Amino acid sequence: MKRNFNIAVGNRFTDGLIIIISVVLLVVFLREPKPPKISIHQAAKDGNIQAVKQHLADGTDVNAKDDNGRTPLHKAAEEGHKEIAELFIVAGADVNAKNNLGGTSLHEAAASGHKEIVEVLVTKGADVNANIGGWTPLHLAVDGGHTETIDLLRKHGGKTGEELKAEGK
Numbered sequence: 001m002k003r004n005f006n007i008a009v010g011n012r013f014t015d016g017l018i019i020i021i022s023v024v025l026l027v028v029f030l031r032e033p034k035p036p037k038i039s040i041h042q043a044a045k046d047g048n049i050q051a052v053k054q055h056l057a058d059g060t061d062v063n064a065k066d067d068n069g070r071t072p073l074h075k076a077a078e079e080g081h082k083e084i085a086e087l088f089i090v091a092g093a094d095v096n097a098k099n100n101l102g103g104t105s106l107h108e109a110a111a112s113g114h115k116e117i118v119e120v121l122v123t124k125g126a127d128v129n130a131n132i133g134g135w136t137p138l139h140l141a142v143d144g145g146h147t148e149t150i151d152l153l154r155k156h157g158g159k160t161g162e163e164l165k166a167e168g169k
Helices: 002-030 040-046 049-057 072-079 082-090 105-112 115-123 137-144 147-155 161-166
Strands: none
Touching: 040 049, 040 072, 040 082, 049 082, 072 082, 072 105, 072 115, 082 115, 105 115, 105 137, 105 147, 115 147, 137 147
16 A cells, blocks of 8 residues: 555656646747847848848837938838838838938938839839938939939839929929
C-alpha cells in the first residue's frame, strides 16, 4: 500500500512538472514579438521590409512624422521602395501628408525619378499639382531630368508652378 502511495505522489509530481514546463514553453514561444529596434522611418528609408511589416503588425502609426515632418511614406518614396510604399498606403498612410516645408511623398518620388512610386501615389489620390512655393512634383521631375516621370505626371494632369500661376492657381 505504501508503494502505491509513493507511485501516486510521484505521478502527481511528474504531471505538475510537465504542466509547468508546458506553460513556460508556451510563454516563450507564443509571446508577442518585440517591435523592431529601428524606427518605422529608418526601416522605410533602408528598405527593411521585415521591420516595416513588424511595425505595421504592432500597430505603429503610418502617419507618424519625424522632426522634419516627414512620414514613413515620404522616406519610402524618396528611396524608391515601391513595395514598402504600397504597404504603407494599404495600412492607411496619407498620400498627401506634407512635411514641414510642404513637400509630399509625390514631391519626393518625382524629385528622385521613381516613376513606379509616382504611379502608385497618383492612382491612390496624390495631388499631382501639390505646390510648395512654385515647386510641383512635375517641376522637380523636370529639374532632375527624369523624362519618364515627367511624361507620367503630364499624363495625369501635372503642371509646373509657372503653369499653375498662369492659370491663377
